[in-house]
Amino acid sequence: MQNIIGFHYTLKDKNGEIMDSSRGRPPMLILTGAQQIVPGLEKEIIGMKKGDTKTVIVAAKDAYGPVQEQLMMTVQRSQFPPEADLTVGVQFRVNNDDQQGIFTIAKIDGDNIHIDGNHPMAGKELHFDIEITEKRMPSPDELAHGHAHGPGGAHH
Ligand SMILES: [Zn+2]
Numbered sequence: 417m418q419n420i421i422g423f424h425y426t427l428k429d430k431n432g433e434i435m436d437s438s439r440g441r442p443p444m445l446i447l448t449g450a451q452q453i454v455p456g457l458e459k460e461i462i463g464m465k466k467g468d469t470k471t472v473i474v475a476a477k478d479a480y481g482p483v484q485e486q487l488m489m490t491v492q493r494s495q496f497p498p499e500a501d502l503t504v505g506v507q508f509r510v511n512n513d514d515q516q517g518i519f520t521i522a523k524i525d526g527d528n529i530h531i532d533g534n535h536p537m538a539g540k541e542l543h544f545d546i547e548i549t550e551k552r553m554p555s556p557d558e559l560a561h562g563h564a565h566g567p568g569g570a571h572h
Pocket of ligand 1: 557558561563564565570572
């Protein structure tokens, strides 16, 4: 059975450094079973009730997966269009026969541009401080759309 679950989260890496938080924003609102959050987190929060708090530790394999070496590449500056913004941190979409996905410019070394197609959180163990703020049945519309409606969910 699918549920709507609202929750606040603070995401830390394993050294306790905060990477993201919903505090100060509406809680995140998800429809369970719709692959809206990493599977290792959903598995834990589906058993929690409104008002429950918990620290959930999700291994990299249950979050964004391991770092894939083959997604870290060096390409020549001349392979980019002349108008491209070649700055560390810039993201661009690649869509060709060999690769597709979002790549980030990781390092620039003269004409060698090091790019990385891994998710920024790939290879990281994630620590979530969770507080459940809402738990209810989905409406027929929410089930049909495959997402939650309202603050923190979809607006339309
Ligand atoms: Zn909708």
